[in-house]
Amino acid sequence: MEIVKKAQAGSFESSDVLVLIEPVEKGTGRKIEVDSAVQRQYGDQILTIIQESLDEYEVNDIHLVFNDKGAIDTVIKARLETAIKRASNAQKGTMY
Amino acid sequence: MQNSLGREIPEFIEGYGKTEPFSGAWTKLKKGEMSEITIPPPNKAKLAHQTKLTPNLEEAIAKTNPHDGMTVSFHHHLRNGDGLLVKTLDILAKMGIKNITLASSSLADCHTPILKYIADGTICKVWTSGMRGEIGKAVSEGAMQLPVIFHSHGGRVRAIHTGEISIDLAIVATSAADEEGNGTGTFGKSAFGSMGYSIIDMRYAKQVIVVTDNLVEYPCYPLSVTQNFVDYVVVVDSIGDPTKIASGTTRITKSPIDLLIAKHAADVIEHSGYFVPGFSFQLGAGGASLAVAKFMRDKMKRQEIHGSFLLGGVTSYCIDMLNEGLFKSVFDVQSFDAMVSSSLYNNKNHIEISAALYANPYNCGCMTNKLDIVVLGALEVDVDFNVNVLTGSGGYIRGASGGHCDTASGAKLTVVVCPSIRGRISTINQRVQTVVTPGESVDVVVTERGICVNPAQPELEQNLLKAGLNVKKIEDLQQEVENIVGKSKPVEYTDKIVGVVEYRDGTIIDVVREIKH
Numbered sequence: 001m002e003i004v005k006k007a008q009a010g011s012f013e014s015s016d017v018l019v020l021i022e023p024v025e026k027g028t029g030r031k032i033e034v035d036s037a038v039q040r041q042y043g044d045q046i047l048t049i050i051q052e053s054l055d056e057y058e059v060n061d062i063h064l065v066f067n068d069k070g071a072i073d074t075v076i077k078a079r080l081e082t083a084i085k086r087a088s089n090a091q092k093g094t095m096y
Numbered sequence: 097m098q099n100s101l102g103r104e105i106p107e108f109i110e111g112y113g114k115t116e117p118f119s120g121a122w123t124k125l126k127k128g129e130m131s132e133i134t135i136p137p138p139n140k141a142k143l144a145h146q147t148k149l150t151p152n153l154e155e156a157i158a159k160t161n162p163h164d165g166m167t168v169s170f171h172h173h174l175r176n177g178d179g180l181l182v183k184t185l186d187i188l189a190k191m192g193i194k195n196i197t198l199a200s201s202s203l204a205d206c207h208t209p210i211l212k213y214i215a216d217g218t219i220c221k222v223w224t225s226g227m228r229g230e231i232g233k234a235v236s237e238g239a240m241q242l243p244v245i246f247h248s249h250g251g252r253v254r255a256i257h258t259g260e261i262s263i264d265l266a267i268v269a270t271s272a273a274d275e276e277g278n279g280t281g282t283f284g285k286s287a288f289g290s291m292g293y294s295i296i297d298m299r300y301a302k303q304v305i306v307v308t309d310n311l312v313e314y315p316c317y318p319l320s321v322t323q324n325f326v327d328y329v330v331v332v333d334s335i336g337d338p339t340k341i342a343s344g345t346t347r348i349t350k351s352p353i354d355l356l357i358a359k360h361a362a363d364v365i366e367h368s369g370y371f372v373p374g375f376s377f378q379l380g381a382g383g384a385s386l387a388v389a390k391f392m393r394d395k396m397k398r399q400e401i402h403g404s405f406l407l408g409g410v411t412s413y414c415i416d417m418l419n420e421g422l423f424k425s426v427f428d429v430q431s432f433d434a435m436v437s438s439s440l441y442n443n444k445n446h447i448e449i450s451a452a453l454y455a456n457p458y459n460c461g462c463m464t465n466k467l468d469i470v471v472l473g474a475l476e477v478d479v480d481f482n483v484n485v486l487t488g489s490g491g492y493i494r495g496a497s498g499g500h501c502d503t504a505s506g507a508k509l510t511v512v513v514c515p516s517i518r519g520r521i522s523t524i525n526q527r528v529q530t531v532v533t534p535g536e537s538v539d540v541v542v543t544e545r546g547i548c549v550n551p552a553q554p555e556l557e558q559n560l561l562k563a564g565l566n567v568k569k570i571e572d573l574q575q576e577v578e579n580i581v582g583k584s585k586p587v588e589y590t591d592k593i594v595g596v597v598e599y600r601d602g603t604i605i606d607v608v609r610e611i612k613h
Contacts (some may be wrong), residue, residue, distance in 0.1 A: 014519045038520045041584035070519025
């Protein structure tokens with residue numbers, strides 16, 4: 001999928017994550033910034049899930065800001081999916 | 097060497113001395129006569145009509161023979177609104193005093209400025225019930241050369257009796273006092289209620305300064321602090337901000353999970369076999385435990401079961417229950433809001449007690465020994481029911497021992513309430529990072545996901561099962577939660593000991609190590 005615009009998903013509540021995405025020039029690659037309340041305990045795992053999700057949706061060029069307040073894996077996947085789909089115009093929702 | 101909970105305790109800890117390993121909640125105390133001597137308080141004399149009033153705190157401190165290596169004590173009744181601890185240390189630092197032992201009954205976020213005095217050697221040792229925020233983080237990352245010694249509220253009294261904490265100067269905040277130093281926390285613009293912790297300090301400290309922002313006509317009463325223990329009296333603009341007392345742990349929860357846990361806990365109490373007329377009760381000040389009061393109140397009214405006394409840290413919920421006649425009396429070592437202070441002033445059934453009467457294990461019996469039911473919080477519980485209320489996720493110090501192990505050991509029914517997950521961190525674990533209260537003192541753990549009964553209490557488990565409550569084995573709950581949050585990477589520590597956790601009897605129940613950072 002191609003990231004064509006800015007989008008976000010999630011929230012800054014405890015046990016949730018706020019995912020912010022913006023497009024970058026083609027060929028730039030994946031610029032990922034992770035800030036997590038559970039960095040020490042789950043930091044590596046979180047990065048793996050982000051990369052896997054981006055692989056799954058074939059997103060190669062992206063600026064992704066991941067602000068985590070302790071979301072579990074399934075929540076992380078859901079937030080990433082929503083943000084990616086919003087940012088690539090694949091999903092029409094109430095939040096653009 | 098290992099203590100009876102399998103915790104590795106060095107035989108000697110620099111800055112603490114020789115250690116005595118924890119060997120069971122009552123193992124040491126059942127002797128009855130304790131081998132340590134009680135340090136005698138100083139003998140003093142004052143002339144008639146000699147004035148104790150001193151123009152400011154600087155002059156008063158100067159009169160008390162401040163010296164390198166001295167121990168200064170404070171009480172934490174104003175919690176996060178305290179205005180005297182940092183001010184006092186500012187003065188001592190300005191005088192060039194070094195190597196101070198800070199013995200505050202607890203520390204709050206408002207005390208963060210002391211970090212600079214830890215860094216420059218003004219403070220070299222700390223005794224406290226707990227610490228949070230920036231101070232906890234700095235200490236966990238090795239800011240201090242000597243370990244912080246964490247005591248329970250009862251344990252602090254014991255340590256003062258035995259001279260482990262030998263107080264040179266006690267700063268005692270009062271919201272009303274007279275020129276001789278009779279003082280109270282029950283009235284005045286900065287009223288904060290009970291003075292339970294400072295009652296011990298004033299008896300044993302070599303020098304006592306009473307500080308007030310409300311000098312009243314002699315004699316000031318009710319008598320919480322009495323003039324026969326007071327050296328100097330200082331009037332300041334403000335002793336602190338009592339509206340910030342409840343900004344620590346004592347907020348009343350609106351969280352639906354905490355309320356659900358509280359409801360389950362009240363159901364546990366109702367069917368435990370201990371919910372009978374005349375029961376005594378204490379509640380922790382944390383989110384879910386405080387909310388238990390709300391549900392207990394309904395049950396007591398509906399079933400017309402009236403209790404005897406409420407104990408401990410007192411919130412306005414407790415006062416409501418007292419005023420409604422649900423309990424006969426409240427014994428108050430620490431008050432959590434303005435309504436409590438005025439009740440303490442006005443209601444003869446609301447009684448101020450010292451930390452010694454409250455929880456000291458080294459006397460002829462403290463009131464926690466007479467508790468039927470206590471509800472307490474936890475940062476973490478393990479499958480052996482050991483409770484951690486000191487170190488949070490990531491191993492950082494962010495809590496307090498408080499009266500946790502004192503009340504848990506004394507009560508017939510100890511209920512620990514906590515959410516099973518806090519922001520992806522499991523609360524129910526194989527092994528807690530730090531033990532504050534041993535599993536043998538904990539009877540039941542209540543979470544939103546299930547209720548776990550200590551296998552040592554089969555009768556209690558039967559009672560709860562009969563009532564149809566969601567009882568689970570703690571090992572199963574631990575696994576269930578781990579399946580949700582995933583296995584976490586363990587915290588990495590260095591060998592340096594940054595905290596020594598004393599059990600109430602003075603044995604070492606655990607140590608806190610420096611976090612690799």
